[in-house]
Amino acid sequence: MSDTTYSPSPATGAYEAPAAAGAVHATLTIPGSKSLTNRELMIAAIADGPGRLIAPLHSDDSRRMIDALRALGIRIDEVEGDGEFGPDLAVTPGPLRGGTTIDCGQAGTVMRFVTPLAGLAAEDVHLTAHESALHRPMGAMITALRDLGVDIDDEGTWALPFTVRGHGRIRGGRVEIDASSSSQFVSGLLLAAPRFDVGLHLVHTGEHLPSLPHIDMTIESLSRRGIRIERPAPGEWLVEGGVPRAKEIAIEPDLSNAAPFLAAAMITGGEVSVTGWPLHSTQPGALLPDILQAMGAHVGRHSGTMTVRAGDGIRGLDLDLSAASELTPTIVGLAAFADRPTTIRGIGHIRLHETDRIAALIEDLAALGGEAEELPDGLRITPRPLRGGAWAAYHDHRIATTGALVGLRVPGVVIDDIGTTAKTLPEFTRLWDRMLAGAQPGSANA
Numbered sequence: 223m224s225d226t227t228y229s230p231s232p233a234t235g236a237y238e239a240p241a242a243a244g245a246v247h248a249t250l251t252i253p254g255s256k257s258l259t260n261r262e263l264m265i266a267a268i269a270d271g272p273g274r275l276i277a278p279l280h281s282d283d284s285r286r287m288i289d290a291l292r293a294l295g296i297r298i299d300e301v302e303g304d305g306e307f308g309p310d311l312a313v314t315p316g317p318l319r320g321g322t323t324i325d326c327g328q329a330g331t332v333m334r335f336v337t338p339l340a341g342l343a344a345e346d347v348h349l350t351a352h353e354s355a356l357h358r359p360m361g362a363m364i365t366a367l368r369d370l371g372v373d374i375d376d377e378g379t380w381a382l383p384f385t386v387r388g389h390g391r392i393r394g395g396r397v398e399i400d401a402s403s404s405s406q407f408v409s410g411l412l413l414a415a416p417r418f419d420v421g422l423h424l425v426h427t428g429e430h431l432p433s434l435p436h437i438d439m440t441i442e443s444l445s446r447r448g449i450r451i452e453r454p455a456p457g458e459w460l461v462e463g464g465v466p467r468a469k470e471i472a473i474e475p476d477l478s479n480a481a482p483f484l485a486a487a488m489i490t491g492g493e494v495s496v497t498g499w500p501l502h503s504t505q506p507g508a509l510l511p512d513i514l515q516a517m518g519a520h521v522g523r524h525s526g527t528m529t530v531r532a533g534d535g536i537r538g539l540d541l542d543l544s545a546a547s548e549l550t551p552t553i554v555g556l557a558a559f560a561d562r563p564t565t566i567r568g569i570g571h572i573r574l575h576e577t578d579r580i581a582a583l584i585e586d587l588a589a590l591g592g593e594a595e596e597l598p599d600g601l602r603i604t605p606r607p608l609r610g611g612a613w614a615a616y617h618d619h620r621i622a623t624t625g626a627l628v629g630l631r632v633p634g635v636v637i638d639d640i641g642t643t644a645k646t647l648p649e650f651t652r653l654w655d656r657m658l659a660g661a662q663p664g665s666a667n668a
Contacts, residue, residue, distance in 0.1 A: 227280075227285050227288055227289070227300070228280050228300055228308040228309050229280070229285065229648075230280060230281075230307070230308065230644075230648035230649055231648070232640075232641055232644040232648035232650070233640050233641065233650075233652075234639070234641035234644075235639065235640070236636055236637065236639070236640075237626075237637045237639075237640035237651065238629075238635070239613070239626045239628070239629020239630070239635040239636070239637060240629065240654070240655075240658055241629060241630060241631070241632070241633040242486075242489070242490040242630040242631070242658060243658075243662075243663060244490065244491075244492075244661045244662045245490045245492030245493075245532070245661065245662050246486055246487060246490045246492040246493075246630075246657055246658060246662075247493050247494075247660040247661070247662055248483075248492075248493075248494050248495070248656065248657040248658075248659075249494075249496075249497065249527070250483055250494065250495070250497070250653055251306060251496070251497045251498060252476055252477075252480045252483070252498075252647075252653070253277075253279050253280070253281075253306075253307040253475065253476060253479070253647065253649060254277050254305075254307070254473035254474065254475060254476060255473055255474050255475065255476040255477070255505055256279050256281060256283050256284060256331070256476055256479075257331065257436060257439060257476075257505065258439065258443070258473050258474055258505070259278040259279040259284045259287075259473050260284060260329075260331040260332070260335065261331075261335075261409070261413065261439065261443045262275050262278070262471050262473065263278075263284070263287050263291060263311070263313065264287070264291075264335050264336075264339070264413045265443055265444060265447055265466050266313035266315070266466075266468070266471075267294075267296040267313060267315055267339070268315060268339075268417050268465070269313075269315055269447065269465065269466045269468040269469075270315075270465045270466065270467060270468055271315070271468035272313065272314045272315075272468055273312075273313050273468040273469055274301070274310055274311065274313070274470045275310060275311040275471055275473055276303060276305070276310050276470060276471065276472040276473065277303060277304075277305035277310065277472060277473050278308075278310065278311050278473045279307075279473065279476065279646070280307060280308040281644060281645060281646050281647065281648055282327055282328070282329070282646075282648075283327070283328070283329040283331060283332070286325070286326055286329040287329065287331065287332050287335075287336075288311070289324070290324045290326070290332055290336045293322040293324055294318050294319060294322070294324075294336075294340070294347070295316045295317055295319040295343075296313065296314070296315060296316060296318075297314035297316060298314075299311070299314075300312075307649065315468075317344070318339065318342050318344065319343055319344055319345060320340070320343035320344055320345025320346050320388045321345040321346065321347075322347060322348070323347075323349075323350065324340070324347060324348070324349050324350070325350055325351065325352075326349060326350065326352075326355065326382070327351060327352050327355070328352050328355045328576055328645055329645075330355075330358060330404065330406055331406060333349060333351055333355070333358065333360065333382060334360075334363060334404065334407055334410040335406070335409065335410040335413055336349065337349060337360070337363055337367065337386060337410065338363070338372075338392070338410050338411055338413070338414035338415075339413075339417075340386035340388055341367055341372040341386055341388050341389075341392050341414075342388060342391065342392055342417055343386075343390065344388060344389070344390040346385050347385065347386045347388055348383065348384075348385045348386075349382055349383060349384060349386065350382055351382045351383070352617075354576065354577075354617040355382070355576065356381060356383070357381070358381075358382075358574060358575075359381075359574055360376075360380065360382055360384075361380035361381070362399050362400055362401060362403065362404075362407045363399075363407050363411075364376055364380055364384070365399070366397050366398075366399040366407070366411060367386075369397045369398070370392055370393065370394060370395065370397050370418075372386065372388075372392060373386070373387040374386050374387070391419060392417070392419070394415065394418025394419055394420045394421050394422050395418075395420055395421075395422070395423060396424075396425070397411075397424060397425070398425045398426075398427045399411070399424065399425070399427065400426070400427050400428040401426050401428060401431055402428035402429065402430045402431065403432075403571055403574055404432065404571065404574070405432055405433040405434065405436045405437050406436070408424065408426065408431075408437050408440075409436060409437055409440040412424065412437075412440050412441065412444065412451070412459060412461060413440060413444070415461035415463075416444070416461060416463060416464050416465065416466055417463070417465075418461075418463055419463060420463055421460070421461045421462045421464075422460070423458075423459075423460050423461075424458070424461070425457065425458050426457035426458070430544075430571075431457060432544055432547060432571045433506060433546070433547060433548075434545055435504050435506045435509075435545055435546065436504075436506065438504040439505065441453075441459075442504050444461075444466065446469070446471075447466035447467045447468075447469060448464070448466060448467045449461065449464055449466055450462045450464075474498070474500050474505065475497075475499070475500075476505070476507070476646065476647070477499070477503060477506075477508055477510060478506060478507035478510075478546075478548050478549060479507075479646060479647045480510070480528075481507060481510055481549055481552040482555070482623040482624065482626065482627045483653065483657055484496060484528070485514065485552050485555060485556050485627055486627060486630055487519065487531060487532050488514065488517070488518065488519050488530065488556060489536075489555075489556065489627060489631055490631070490661065492532060492660075492661070492662070493529060493530070493532070494529070494530055495527050495528065495529040495530075496527065496528045496529075498526055498527075499523060499526055499527060499528035500526075501526075506546035506547075506548055506549065507546065507548075509546045509549070510546070510549060511523070511528060511530070513553065514530055514556075516539055517536055517537050517538075517539060517553075517556060517560070518533040518534065518535055518536050518537040519531065519532060519533055520533055535560075535561050536556055536557075536560040536561065537560060537561055537562070538560035538561060538563050538564040538603075539564055539565075540564075540565045540567070541553065541564065541565065541566050541567065542567050542568045543566055543567070543568055543569050543600075544567070544568025544569065545568075547568070547569040547571065547572050548620065550566055550569050550579060550620075551620040551621055551623070551624040552623070552627065553566060554566070554583045554587070554594070554601070554603055554624060555624040555627040555628050556627075557603040557605070558587060558603060558605060558606075558608065558628060559605060560603075560605050562605070563602055563603060563604045563605070564602070564603045565597070565601075565603075566600045566601055566602075567597070567599055567600040568599055568600065569599065569601075570600065576616070576617055576619070576621075576645075577616035577617060577618045577621065579620070579621065580596055580601050581596070582616045582618065582621050583601065583621065583624070584596060586614060586621065586624075586625065587603070589611050589612055589613070589614075590608045590609055590610070590611050590613070590628070590632060590635065591606055591608050591609050591611075592605075592606050592608055593605075593606045608628065608631075608632045609632065609634070610632055610635055611636070612636055612638065613625035613628070613629075613635050613636065613638070614638050615638055615639045615640070615642045617642055618642060619642050619646050619647065621642075622637050622639065622642050622650075623643060623647075625637040626640075626650075626654060
């Protein structure tokens with residue numbers, strides 16, 4: 223088994239966000255999708271033979287998933303590929319073993335996806351996480367797995383750390399779950415369900431189900447490997463038991479990680495292109511071009527390259543981002559420079575991400591002289607003149623990149639820990655510098 227893991231060298235520590243010298247003009251390639259990489263790793267781990275992930279993401283979150291699967295007995299080797307951002311991954315399934323501890327770090331996909339898989343291991347699996355992630359909801363997953371007969375010892379906390387006492391199998395059948403706080407609960411159960419004895423009949427009982435595109439992504443990934451999933455009603459899924467087919471899968475660029483770069487075109491009055499943009503994608507970031515166009519950008523796609531060019535200004539809007547809540551920090555960064563207030567709704571669940579993203583964004587804007595108010599399911603941003611100052615990342619990669627975005631127009635913005643971007647984009651500062659190298663004086667917006 224290969225125990226090595228390719229690890230990019232991200233910038234760390236305090237980071238004074240560079241102000242743009244003018245309108246940026248750049249064409250960039252963005253590393254692979256974290257959401258797709260971790261889903262495809264999970265499916266490859268229970269497939270009917272060796273498979274390969276082409277151009278996967280190499281980041282803290284994907285490393286945590288690789289380490290978790292290796293600990294459960296799956297062989298994952300790094301093999302030479304053509305990608306700019308690291309090797310391909312060869313995955314060889316094997317019997318799932320326990321007797322191990324898995325550290326999920328800050329990765330919600332690892333804690334929510336690996337927990338059901340641990341129930342299929344032959345021995346105990348202890349799961350823990352970084353102290354900043356121990357608050358993240360796990361009660362719905364614990365309840366659902368217990369209803370399916372899985373023994374989980376959480377000492378009454380309904381949260382990490384806990385121990386899954388695996389017996390090598392899960393019968394499956396019908397189970398209800400309230401996934402209002404995270405669609406990852408649904409995805410995690412769907413990903414493991416093919417290995418359940420009788421499959422899974424999963425029913426969501428909550429009033430709200432966030433980030434539906436991520437569930438669609440899970441279903442599409444399983445279907446691509448021959449697993450049949452029916453949806454008899456909204457919030458209800460039927461998964462037949464079976465073994466996913468082994469395949470070679472090319473990982474799309476992470477469209478949500480592309481967001482601050484494309485938004486930079488609007489902030490500076492320039493033009494930014496991202497290569498490899500898929501014609502069809504279940505990533506929530508696929509909604510980004512329409513959102514940016516509604517906010518005043520000129521958007522076009524040609525030969526697989528997505529281009530965003532600044533318009534006459536940035537328009538404030540009333541937006542429902544329930545399907546793409548991970549784009550919220552970038553949209554807040556744009557809204558701070560809009561021509562009118564912006565209201566973002568349908569995102570109450572992002573209070574339970576790496577940090578309370580709503581509170582963090584409000585506090586960071588206030589520290590620079592901005593104005594935003596919290597709403598029951600979102601926030602409202604009122605543009606105000608901003609000044610330089612401290613921008614706290616709150617251990618959250620998307621809060622950190624938003625600080626860099628704001629810093630394009632506001633000199634002196636200092637992000638306390640740019641290293642948190644390594645969670646999903648270790649190359650962030652290198653790509654940001656590459657983009658800024660194409661800045662041209664005379665921007666209309668700078």
